[in-house]
Amino acid sequence: MWDTWAPDWLARGELAWGKTEPCWGIHQISESEAQLLASFAGGRVIELGCGTGYVSAWxxxxxxxxxxxxxxxGQLSSARQLQNLFGLHFPLVHANAEQLPFADNSFDFAISEYGAAIWCDPYRWIPEAARVLRSGGRLVFLGNSTQLMLSVSEGDGPATTSLRRPLRDMHRMEWDDDPGVEFHLSHGxxxxxxxxxxxxxEDLVELYPPAGSSNDHYGFVTMEWAKQxxxxxAWLVRRV
Ligand SMILES: C[S@@+](CC[C@H](N)C(=O)[O-])C[C@H]1O[C@@H](n2cnc3c(N)ncnc32)[C@H](O)[C@@H]1O
Structure with missing residues (x-):
């Protein structure tokens, strides 16, 4: 599915590669406000579901x-194009984030922005992230909130103010209008x-649109909803 979608994500990837400061999620919240990388201290980093690779570039x-x-x-080919465009290269590996081809304890920091965070089964990718991170290593992952996934409509409509599905046993989610399978869990x-x-x-950061934000082009949530x-x-966790 992502091979088919890849061309549609290239322009957005290029914009994100060009940012001088990381900006997160659908409302482009700046790192200085969101503070998702407060614990980041360099070292060996793995991005799980890197897409066009801009988070790795940052x-x-x-x-x-x-x-x-x-x-x-397809996504890795876009990432390679953007590496060449921006003159910044790092390894890109074709692999399933639920089954990583890396040794135990081999990374200091793992991150996923809408990659494994929502597209991999958490009961598979989180154990893998734990395995490849060293003790004391950090994992940061960002995706749709649990509240949103409870309130979003089937089909194209935006999130509503009523609950559309049970929280209990929330896990695998499929949609009528695309072949993707997403995964979302309750906080518990x-x-x-x-x-x-x-x-x-270490933290669960709930992201709201910054003041003055007018980014309202994602059909699944309105600005009015996202302000409330x-x-x-984003989950910020540390391997003990
Ligand atoms: C919305 S993109 C997020 C990546 C990046 N933040 C971006 O926006 O370009 C989701 C990515 O997750 C990748 N993905 C989905 N399932 C995966 C899996 N099992 N293992 C590794 N990557 C996966 C897709 O190929 C896609 O590139």
Whole structure:
């Protein structure tokens, strides 16, 4: 599916590669406001589901040595084009983030912005992230919030103010209008899973659009909704 979609993500990837400061998620919240990288101190970095690779590019500019992992050759080809355009190169590996081809304890920092974070089964990718991170290593991942996934409509409509599905047993989600499978958990289940894999939770950042934001082009959430409930959330966890 991502091979088919890859061409549509190239322009957005180029814009993100060009940012001088990391900007997160659908409302482009600046790193100085969101503080998702507060614990980042360089070292060996793995991006899980790197897509066009801009998050790895940011972390490289911040002094890290990233490896971008993605299971779509189309997305990796876009990432390579953007590496050439911006003159910044790091390894790109074609692999499934649920089954990483890396040794135990081989990374200092793992990150996923809408990559493995929502497209991989958390009961597979979180144990893998734990395995490849050294003790004390950090994992940061960002995706749609649990609140959003409870309120979003089937089809194209934006999130509503009523609950559209049960929280209980939330896990695998499929949509009528595309062949993708996403994964979203309740906070309770997420915390149990993270702790079972040796992570302590340092923060759960609920992301709201910055003041004056007018970015309203994502059909699944309106600005009015996103100002009242976090449409996105980022988990900041540490491997103990
Ligand atoms: C929305 S993109 C996020 C990446 C990046 N932040 C971006 O926007 O370009 C989702 C990425 O996850 C990748 N992905 C999906 N399933 C994956 C898996 N099992 N292993 C590795 N990557 C996966 C897709 O190929 C896609 O490039």
């Amino acid at each position: 972390l490289s500019r911040l002094g890290g040595s990233p490896i971008g992992v993605d299971n779509s050759l 289940d997420r915390i149990k899973l993270l702790r079972a894999n040796g992570f302590e939770i 409930w976090p449409a996105e959330e």
